Amino acid sequence: MNAMNPEGYVTADGRKIGGVLMEMKNITLRFGGVKAITDISFDIREGEIRAIIGPNGAGKSSMLNVISGFYVPQEGEVWFHGKKRAPMKPYQVAQQGIARTFQNIALFEGMSVLDNIMTGRLTLMKSGLMDQAMWWGRAQREETEHREKVEKIIDFLEIQHIRKTPVGRLPYGLKKRVELARALAAEPKLLLLDEPMAGMNVEEKEDMCRFILDVNDEFGTTITLIEHDMGVVMDLSDRVVVMDYGKKIGDGPPDEVRSNPDVINAYLGVSHD
Amino acid sequence: MAATDGLNSIPALLDRNARLFGDRPAWREKEFGIWQCWTWAEGAAEIRAIALGFLALGLNRGDHVAVIGRNRPSLYWSMVAAQMCGAVPVPLYQDAVAEEMAYVLDHCGARFVVCGDQEQVDKVLEIQDRLSNVEQIIYVDKRGMRKYDHSHMNALADVEAEGKAGHYRFDAELETRIAELDYDSTCVMLYTSGTTGKPKGVVLSNRNIIETSKNSSDFDKLRPGDDVLAYLPMAWVGDFIFSVGQAMWTGFCVNCPESAATMMTDLREIGPTYFFAPPRVFEGQLTQVMIRMEDAGRLKKRMFDHYMAVARRVGPAILDGKPVSTADRLAYWIGDKLVYGPLKNTLGFSRVRVGYTAGEAIGPEIFDFYRSLGINLKQLYGQTEASVFITQQPDGQVRSDTVGVPSPGVEVRIAENGEVFYRSPGTFMSYYKNPESTASTKDAEGWVATGDAGFFEEATGHLRIIDRAKDVGKMADGSLFAPKYVENKLKFYPNILEAVVFGNGRDRCTAFINIDLTAVGNWAERNNIAYSSYQELAGHPRVYEAIKAHVEEVNRSVAEDPMLSGCQVHRFCILHKELDADDGEMTRTRKVRRNIIEQKYADLIAGLYDGADSVYTETEVTYEDGRKGAIRATVRMMDAATVAGQRRAA
Numbered sequence: 007m008n009a010m011n012p013e014g015y016v017t018a019d020g021r022k023i024g025g026v027l028m029e030m031k032n033i034t035l036r037f038g039g040v041k042a043i044t045d046i047s048f049d050i051r052e053g054e055i056r057a058i059i060g061p062n063g064a065g066k067s068s069m070l071n072v073i074s075g076f077y078v079p080q081e082g083e084v085w086f087h088g089k090k091r092a093p094m095k096p097y098q099v100a101q102q103g104i105a106r107t108f109q110n111i112a113l114f115e116g117m118s119v120l121d122n123i124m125t126g127r128l129t130l131m132k133s134g135l136m137d138q139a140m141w142w143g144r145a146q147r148e149e150t151e152h153r154e155k156v157e158k159i160i161d162f163l164e165i166q167h168i169r170k171t172p173v174g175r176l177p178y179g180l181k182k183r184v185e186l187a188r189a190l191a192a193e194p195k196l197l198l199l200d201e202p203m204a205g206m207n208v209e210e211k212e213d214m215c216r217f218i219l220d221v222n223d224e225f226g227t228t229i230t231l232i233e234h235d236m237g238v239v240m241d242l243s244d245r246v247v248v249m250d251y252g253k254k255i256g257d258g259p260p261d262e263v264r265s266n267p268d269v270i271n272a273y274l275g276v277s278h279d
Numbered sequence: 280m281a282a283t284d285g286l287n288s289i290p291a292l293l294d295r296n297a298r299l300f301g302d303r304p305a306w307r308e309k310e311f312g313i314w315q316c317w318t319w320a321e322g323a324a325e326i327r328a329i330a331l332g333f334l335a336l337g338l339n340r341g342d343h344v345a346v347i348g349r350n351r352p353s354l355y356w357s358m359v360a361a362q363m364c365g366a367v368p369v370p371l372y373q374d375a376v377a378e379e380m381a382y383v384l385d386h387c388g389a390r391f392v393v394c395g396d397q398e399q400v401d402k403v404l405e406i407q408d409r410l411s412n413v414e415q416i417i418y419v420d421k422r423g424m425r426k427y428d429h430s431h432m433n434a435l436a437d438v439e440a441e442g443k444a445g446h447y448r449f450d451a452e453l454e455t456r457i458a459e460l461d462y463d464s465t466c467v468m469l470y471t472s473g474t475t476g477k478p479k480g481v482v483l484s485n486r487n488i489i490e491t492s493k494n495s496s497d498f499d500k501l502r503p504g505d506d507v508l509a510y511l512p513m514a515w516v517g518d519f520i521f522s523v524g525q526a527m528w529t530g531f532c533v534n535c536p537e538s539a540a541t542m543m544t545d546l547r548e549i550g551p552t553y554f555f556a557p558p559r560v561f562e563g564q565l566t567q568v569m570i571r572m573e574d575a576g577r578l579k580k581r582m583f584d585h586y587m588a589v590a591r592r593v594g595p596a597i598l599d600g601k602p603v604s605t606a607d608r609l610a611y612w613i614g615d616k617l618v619y620g621p622l623k624n625t626l627g628f629s630r631v632r633v634g635y636t637a638g639e640a641i642g643p644e645i646f647d648f649y650r651s652l653g654i655n656l657k658q659l660y661g662q663t664e665a666s667v668f669i670t671q672q673p674d675g676q677v678r679s680d681t682v683g684v685p686s687p688g689v690e691v692r693i694a695e696n697g698e699v700f701y702r703s704p705g706t707f708m709s710y711y712k713n714p715e716s717t718a719s720t721k722d723a724e725g726w727v728a729t730g731d732a733g734f735f736e737e738a739t740g741h742l743r744i745i746d747r748a749k750d751v752g753k754m755a756d757g758s759l760f761a762p763k764y765v766e767n768k769l770k771f772y773p774n775i776l777e778a779v780v781f782g783n784g785r786d787r788c789t790a791f792i793n794i795d796l797t798a799v800g801n802w803a804e805r806n807n808i809a810y811s812s813y814q815e816l817a818g819h820p821r822v823y824e825a826i827k828a829h830v831e832e833v834n835r836s837v838a839e840d841p842m843l844s845g846c847q848v849h850r851f852c853i854l855h856k857e858l859d860a861d862d863g864e865m866t867r868t869r870k871v872r873r874n875i876i877e878q879k880y881a882d883l884i885a886g887l888y889d890g891a892d893s894v895y896t897e898t899e900v901t902y903e904d905g906r907k908g909a910i911r912a913t914v915r916m917m918d919a920a921t922v923a924g925q926r927r928a929a
Contacts (some may be wrong), residue, residue, distance in 0.1 A: 162422070164538070166538050166541050221427060224422065224425075
């Protein structure tokens, strides 16, 4: 495979990866005097599963927030769909086609699974407040359409049995799945997953891996994920960015990254003698 | 046979239903949160398209088509489509691991395998290099299948589309194949679960399935407009009879749940009128109800307790149409409005007209609970080789301890040794590629051995199954000896943990009893009886008195069956140690090993029969760490009163 080919490449298992979807150019992010990210550049290709790894405090989640547009870096440029992205208002952030899940699950605990997933489609709904309140005509038709889309996702993620269950009553692994469902409901071009496997047992991890691969395969969604489980990262991802202390120390296919001495040092430590 | 008017195959029945009930619902499946529905006409069109597609793929007469997956209309359709092509559907257990599947697929030589989803396809692919016979894999759910090598693989939807597109080429061939089907051609092949030895392929003809479906549908007055929930494994003969045979014969609707996990919700939504479940499903639901009632408010709890008491008293009688006083009827009517109705609705049983349970013994209290609510729950006795039905309970003659009268068209006889034999229109053709087993199970006149021992109650004509035939023996006077039957009755008392009954070839029965230390210990505490060990408690005179009362009660109950009255326990002793798997006295699944116990405690058995008051004995025991030790004890023998046989005048 040739990951540097601007036209894209073909993976070992025969998936076609397209051109550049998003490019980060020399990103630097500061919180006051603290440099969270220092001069990082990398790209995300269309249809790719791209992992960001690194030890705790390396700046991974900050990076994800830069990608989503939630943080605006002090230096550097973000190019999305071949255009330089200007700082955005929150509603614009939501409408650009990037969805995400959170490290600490952020669902509405008192609402049912179905309603939670429906909220994922909010930005796609067109009927106004009055229509919704009257619940007549367009609003009703629209709800039916959106419900259909949501049901397909429920079927896809095999959560039919908890459709009407309040999220607060669900075990952790299922909540993670519901969060993924909500992100998918927005029909994103780019899906950001912040530690999708954290705190899961082996079986739940296997399930989640399968769902991530299926999402990528079935919907062609580009996925960027942060994960600590190296086995998962190496199995899932096409290319890996490695960060340490806010700097990029490695970038490439999993095998290449695994044998990179800087990466080994960052993860296992170096002797200071 | 005139009774079925030339409707001598499932495809013929389908054709009739499409003409007669064209716009009535035939299959429903919950998908995307909505019950999708196909009428008989729509379903018949789908089935025909699949059959044409099968022909396009080169399905031959006599081929076997394996079907693996959860209950879905498309899989039922595939089975009927295979029949149309003159092939034989073979449904497999979807939870079987690849190895088990390999045996069956190899044995039946299936050329086509229809899989529900990727999981099943993966299993077949895993074993495919060892199976030269599998040529085509067809799958229903497209999810995750995109990257597979499709040179010998097709989505069912594509097969159907191809069938529709190519119908000019294959219509004539399909008509020929359908016309060739007759009453004696094979309808389906079902593999027995194979708890003993390798699974056997039971070949059932159209006659078997259609006659059985007709008789059993008439028996319970099933009709178009009935609803069943198809949730039990498709490989099980019961599902084939309920969801294909009877559904096709009467034209009722088969409802498939969304997934195994949503079955209870789907049950509530559909509210079937005809329902089958193994005892564990009923047990599970009852436990749920009881747990939730514990959490209910005090008023609701009291209302529930009060009206459940009313229901237990008069419910079954009302259900059976027996005379009940007006006051009781009124109380039951109020209870129905306040408790039973809402409860049945929650359970999904509001509309159940006929419910069946079978497979294992159901606890009388569970059985009575459902019947007292007004749910017509009945028992049946059957097996794959009989196309399910051997005996079943008619409405109004339902009890928890019988399995009913012979089903219509079924002859049942009890052999000398108590084994149950039957002969019926449903009796299987043969075991596939296994003439030896066929010959040893089915004799030249068509009688089939069930392997179970039982007897008919003289007063009611109901069959009662008592034990596996190989455990049943004879007393010295020639009467029946069924140890498990008596042991089960004894173990019904909480105080008795285990019981072993002796008497094979002897003139009377005796028993070893193991007390339940938790139950008896609890009783001892409440009655200020001091004890320091199991052995001491087991030998306590008051414990002996209590156990004696239990044994005598069991004797009275056993005496009510003239056939088994010889099995009354004349003398018993309470063992000085608990029977234990570590000592080889029981299996790991807690089944007593009769022979080993008989040898090990030969001195005690001798004492029971020679009239001694007590016997001194030393028993070797194995401790958990493997060391051996010995327990010394003097074990008391006690007489128990028995009832003279034939007490019940007819």
